[in-house]
Structure formats: C-alpha cells, structure tokens
Amino acid sequence: xxxxxxxxxxxxxxxxxxxxxxxxxxxxxxxxxxxxxxxxxxxxxxxxxxxxxxxxxxxxxxxxxxxxxxxxxxxxxxxxxxxxxxxxxxxxxxxxxxxxxxxxxxxxxxxxxxxxxxxxxxxxxxxxxxxxxxxxxxxxxxxxxxxxxxxxxxxxxxxxxxxxxxxxxxxxxxxxxxxxxxxxxxxxxxxxxxxxxxxxxxxxxxxxxxxxxxxxxxxxxxxxxxxxxxxxxxxxxxxxxxxxxxxxxxxxxxxxxxxxxxxxxxxxxxxxxxxxxxxxxxxxxxxxxxxxxxxxxxxxxxxxxxxxxxxxxxxxxxxxxxxxxxxxxxxxxxxxxxxxxx
Amino acid sequence: xxxxxxxxxxxxxxxxxxxxxxxxxxxxxxxxxxxxxxxxxxxxxxxxxxxxxxxxxxxxxxxxxxxxxxxxxxxxxxxxxxxxxxxxxxxxxxxxxxxxxxxxxxxxxxxxxxxxxxxxxxxxxxxxxxxxxxxxxxxxxxxxxxxxxxxxxxxxxxxxxxxxxxxxxxxxxxxxxxxxxxxxxxxxxxxxxxxxxxxxxxxxxxxxxxxxxxxxxxxxxxxxxxxxxxxxxxxxxxxxxxxxxxxxxxxxxxxxxxxx
Numbered sequence: 001x002x003x004x005x006x007x008x009x010x011x012x013x014x015x016x017x018x019x020x021x022x023x024x025x026x027x028x029x030x031x032x033x034x035x036x037x038x039x040x041x042x043x044x045x046x047x048x049x050x051x052x053x054x055x056x057x058x059x060x061x062x063x064x065x066x067x068x069x070x071x072x073x074x075x076x077x078x079x080x081x082x083x084x085x086x087x088x089x090x091x092x093x094x095x096x097x098x099x100x101x102x103x104x105x106x107x108x109x110x111x112x113x114x115x116x117x118x119x120x121x122x123x124x125x126x127x128x129x130x131x132x133x134x135x136x137x138x139x140x141x142x143x144x145x146x147x148x149x150x151x152x153x154x155x156x157x158x159x160x161x162x163x164x165x166x167x168x169x170x171x172x173x174x175x176x177x178x179x180x181x182x183x184x185x186x187x188x189x190x191x192x193x194x195x196x197x198x199x200x201x202x203x204x205x206x207x208x209x210x211x212x213x214x215x216x217x218x219x220x221x222x223x224x225x226x227x228x229x230x231x232x233x234x235x236x237x238x239x240x241x242x243x244x245x246x247x248x249x250x251x252x253x254x255x256x257x258x259x260x261x262x263x264x265x266x267x268x269x270x271x272x273x274x275x276x277x278x279x280x281x282x283x284x285x286x287x288x289x290x291x292x293x294x295x296x297x298x299x300x301x302x303x304x305x306x307x308x309x310x311x312x313x314x315x316x317x318x319x320x321x322x323x324x325x326x327x328x329x330x331x332x333x334x335x336x337x338x339x340x341x342x
Numbered sequence: 343x344x345x346x347x348x349x350x351x352x353x354x355x356x357x358x359x360x361x362x363x364x365x366x367x368x369x370x371x372x373x374x375x376x377x378x379x380x381x382x383x384x385x386x387x388x389x390x391x392x393x394x395x396x397x398x399x400x401x402x403x404x405x406x407x408x409x410x411x412x413x414x415x416x417x418x419x420x421x422x423x424x425x426x427x428x429x430x431x432x433x434x435x436x437x438x439x440x441x442x443x444x445x446x447x448x449x450x451x452x453x454x455x456x457x458x459x460x461x462x463x464x465x466x467x468x469x470x471x472x473x474x475x476x477x478x479x480x481x482x483x484x485x486x487x488x489x490x491x492x493x494x495x496x497x498x499x500x501x502x503x504x505x506x507x508x509x510x511x512x513x514x515x516x517x518x519x520x521x522x523x524x525x526x527x528x529x530x531x532x533x534x535x536x537x538x539x540x541x542x543x544x545x546x547x548x549x550x551x552x553x554x555x556x557x558x559x560x561x562x563x564x565x566x567x568x569x570x571x572x573x574x575x576x577x578x579x580x581x582x583x584x585x586x587x588x589x590x591x592x593x594x595x596x597x598x599x600x601x602x
Contacts (some may be wrong), residue, residue, distance in 0.1 A: 002395055197468050201459055201470075
C-alpha cells in the first residue's frame with residue numbers, strides 16, 4: 001500500500017469552529033436571543049411555527065435533496081405522530097385519550113410515524129421521479145379521507161382537541177418562551193443530525209443512490225433497503241415535528257393532514273432549497289410570514305394570489321430556491337475591487 | 343500462458359466462472375444464445391466481437407443486471423443465477439461499464455470509499471468514517487493504484503473523461519474483488535491513457551481474474567491470456583491471443599479482412 005503523504009500547503013487540522021461551521025455561531029446566537037426582543041405572537045406564531053414546518057420540510061429535504069425522492073406524504077407522517085399522541089395521551093374530545101405519560105407517548109408516536117414512513121417508502125421506492133410524487137400524493141389523500149371518515153379510531157371530521165404540551169422539570173412547555181425553546185431544541189437537534197449524517201457512510205450512500213442506483217447495486221448495495229431506511233430516518237424528523245405541531249395547534253384533525261398542507265410542505269422545501277438542511281427552515285420562515293401577513297397587505301380575498309406570486313418570483317429567479325439565490329449572490333458580495341482607491 | 347490457464351486447459355483448476363447454455367432474449371430479439379464457458383480463477387480473458395455481438399449483454403447476465411432467459415451461472419462453484427446483483431457483488435464479482443456509471447455529486451475519494459464499504463457490514467452506519475477507517479485506508483490505496491491521488495477531493499462531475507474511466511476501474515477494484523468484468527475500459531482514452539490502463543491491468547494481483555471487452559486489439563491482446571470471440575449472440579471461437587490474431591475467420595468478421 002502506498003503511503004499517503006499530505007500535499008504541501010494542505011489545510012491545517014480543522015478547529016472546533018471550522019467543524020461547527022463559522023456561520024452557525026451567529027445564527028445560534030440570534031435564535032437563542034430571539035425571545036428577548038420578540039413578542040409572544042412572533043415567538044410562537046412565527047418562530048415556533050416556522051421551526052415546526054422547517055422540520056417537516058427538513059424531512060422532505062433528506063428524501064428529495066439527498067435521496068432524489070420527492071414525497072408529498074411528509075405531513076401525513078407528522079399527522080400519524082400527532083394522532084398517536086392524541087389517542088394515547090390526553091384529549092378533550094371524549095374519545096380514546098388513554099392518558100399514557102408523555103415520555104412514553106412521544107417516543108412511541110415518533111417511532112410509529114417513522115415505521116409508517118418506512119412503509120410508505122417501501123411502496124414509493126418502486127417508482128421514480130413524477131411517479132413517486134403521484135404515489136405519495138395518493139397515500140396522503142387516502143390518509144386524509146380515512147381520518148375524516150373513520151370515527152372509531154380518528155374521531156372523523158372533528159378529530160381531537162385539548163392537546164397540550166406537558167409540564168415537566170417545573171416548566172409549562174405550552175407557554176410561549178418554553179415552547180419556542182422546545183421547538184428550537186428539537187429543530188436544532190434534527191438539523192445537526194442531518195448535517196452530520198450527510199457526511200456519514202449512510203449519507204454518502206443515499207446521495208450516491210440518487211446519482212446512480214445502478215452503479216450502487218454494482219458495488220454491493222441493496223438500493224431498496226437503503227432508500228427505505230432513509231424514509232425511516234425522515235419519518236423520525238417528521239414524527240417529532242408532528243408532535244410539536246399538534247401541541248402548537250392544541251388539536252389534530254383531518255385538516256392538519258389535508259392535501260393543501262401536504263403541498264405547503266413541498267412549497268416550503270422548494271422555496272428554501274433542497275441542497276442544504278438550512279433550506280427548509282428558510283423556506284418555512286418565508287411561507288409562514290407570507291401566510292400571516294399577506295392578508296394585511298392585500299386583504300382576505302387576494303392574499304393567496306400574493307403568496308403565489310412571491311413563490312413564483314423566487315422560483316423564477318432561482319430554481320434552487322433561496323439557497324440557490326444566496327449561492328449566486330455570494331461571489332458578487334465577496335468580490336474584491338480590482339484596484340484599491342485612487 | 344499463465345498457470346491458471348494451463349490448469350483450466352488440463353481441467354484441474356477451480357473455475358471462477360462457469361456459464362452453461364446462458365441465453366437472453368428481448369422479445370423476439372435473441373441477444374445471447376447457448377453461451378457456455380469456463381474461466382479459471384485468476385484467468386484473464388478477452389471477449390471480442392463486433393458491435394451488437396452480445397458482449398455487454400453477457401456481462402449484464404453475469405452481474406444480474408438482466409436475468410438470463412435460460413442457462414445457469416456459477417461463481418467459484420456457487421450457482422448465482424437467481425441472486426440479485428448486490429449479492430453477486432458481495433461474493434467478489436465486480437464490473438465496469440462501457441459508459442461511465444459514476445456518482446457525479448460525490449468526490450473521488452468518497453466514491454471509492456463507498457465502493458469499499460459496499461461489501462462491509464457497516465453500510466448503514468450513521469457515523470462519519472474516521473481517518474483511521476479500514477475502508478478509507480483501502481480507498482486511499484486504490485486511489486494511488488489508479489493514479490487519481492491528485493484528485494482525491496475533486497467532484498466526480500468535473501473529472502476529465504480519462505479520469506472518469508480510471509475511477510470506473512477504481513470502483514471495481516474496491517472491496518477485495520475476486521473477478522472483474524471490464525466493459526471497454528479503453529473507450530475514448532488517448533494513447534498515453536491506454537498505456538496507463540494496460541499498466542494498471544497488468545499490475546493487478548494475480549489472484550484477480552477478469553474478462554475484458556475491448557475493441558482495441560492492441561490493448562485486449564496485451565492484457566489477456568485467452569480470447570473468446572462472439573458473433574450474433576454466440577461464442578464461435580476461442581484461443582490464445584496469438585491464435586486469434588492469426589485466425590482468418592476472426593479477421594474477416596472482426597477486422598473486415600486480413601491485415602498486416
């Protein structure tokens with residue numbers, strides 16, 4: 001074996017800041033200090049809600065960005081976790097509500113969602129491209145109608161209400177500041193995990209399968225098994241976000257998992273960009289801000305048109321979403337003048 | 343003639359690959375029919391034939407990319423006819439492709455690392471590979487063997503055609519192969535790159551056998567110790583490189599007449 005010799009001028013061993021990524025430090029500072037200058041409304045309705053939808057978008061980014069599998073069923077997976085919490089925990093609807101403690105319900109709900117995601121994936125990976133979108137849309141639609149029409153398990157149209165984040169460690173996690181930090185903690189965990197795993201063996205495997213599944217088979221990989229495992233991991237993130245979502249809403253109903261919500265997740269991921277895990281969070285902030293304030297700008301009848309036009313403008317200018325826009329602007333911002341002053 | 347070929351001809355060597363009556367039909371089109379061949383362990387075989395002779399289909403049948411319509415395939419004595427492609431790879435079979443099949447979004451080193459990991463138990467690891475990782479060390483070693491050490495962190499999509507062909511070979515060398523199918527590895531290479539290719543093939547450890555499909559006779563005959571000729575989906579002649587080169591029928595079909 002030939003010894004590998006470092007080339008002259010090779011970069012020095014990375015420091016801790018290099019490993020974390022220098023840009024993450026100011027970002028973390030802003031997010032941690034956000035409650036200091038944000039009102040309760042901005043803390044939960046914008047901050048918390050964006051982080052939750054950012055996580056669901058992140059689960060799609062894992063599948064689509066790294067795995068090349070565009071899914072419209074991520075909100076369905078989140079909804080499965082949400083329904084599990086409502087049924088197994090406590091609710092005010094007088095149906096089910098077994099009252100299991102949160103520390104059993106939450107892991108169970110997240111694992112159930114991830115398992116369901118793996119099952120959806122197992123069906124969807126038989127297809128590629130547009131057909132994956134179609135099959136996951138079919139699954140999402142079927143889940144919506146099933147939840148709406150089934151009263152025995154899902155309590156039909158009204159679903160379950162009175163769902164609350166638990167109190168533990170002396171903190172009521174439903175209060176705005178704790179709930180924001182809960183969402184931030186979960187989102188940061190999911191983001192860091194995805195960023196780390198993107199360079200793990202499995203992360204590289206998934207990207208290689210996206211690029212060339214045939215070659216992956218030819219170097220010994222069971223492509224279907226790896227894709228299904230990616231669905232399982234994405235399901236963990238979507239499931240965790242689903243639990244936060246129903247705590248945020250205080251309820252879960254078929255409306256939580258309808259087709260409009262499914263498309264919303266896709267829009268968030270596409271607007272933000274699928275090339276980096278930060279993309280879905282950027283997309284979620286833009287979408288949540290637009291959905292909250294467009295109505296104030298153009299009134300109740302036209303706000304969806306404005307939202308649509310903004311999305312169209314972003315995708316038209318940059319097909320890679322906001323991340324693509326940034327990567328195009330970056331060289332111009334970093335450009336040094338050819339000559340220093342006169 | 344190498345010892346393994348001598349052993350094969352005497353019928354005493356262990357066969358790396360045995361094909362019995364392998365056929366592959368695409369509807370009414372007969373791409374392969376009645377292919378039977380024995381290749382000893384460590385033997386280096388060239389398969390020649392004009393375009394459409396069925397050479398690449400033969401490779402696809404051996405690797406499981408296409409299941410054969412009829413016939414059986416044995417790999418080191420084990421019947422692999424019904425195994426999926428990844429199971430055949432895990433038994434030590436490798437291949438390269440006529441048109442490079444690479445991972446455009448990954449770096450050169452990551453690509454070779456994945457090829458090394460493909461046959462290990464840590465394929466699903468969610469941990470980043472350590473610098474001391476065995477697969478990473480193997481990948482670095484293969485990188486040097488195919489002369490890509492200067493491009494270890496280069497994105498595959500930005501490699502030149504010649505470098506992509508080298509990476510094709512690197513992926514096939516990863517993870518302790520026992521037998522490799524090279525599908526036109528010299529396609530599109532410059533004369534210098536062809537010389538490098540011949541050097542790489544000749545430098546392979548002796549226990550690694552291969553079949554090479556190659557239109558460049560200079561390359562094919564210099565890196566093989568036995569040659570099979572295909573035409574219209576059938577094997578029609580076998581012999582040493584010298585016998586094949588001198589055969590008038592081969593020259594008629596493959597070279598369009600006597601040459602030299």
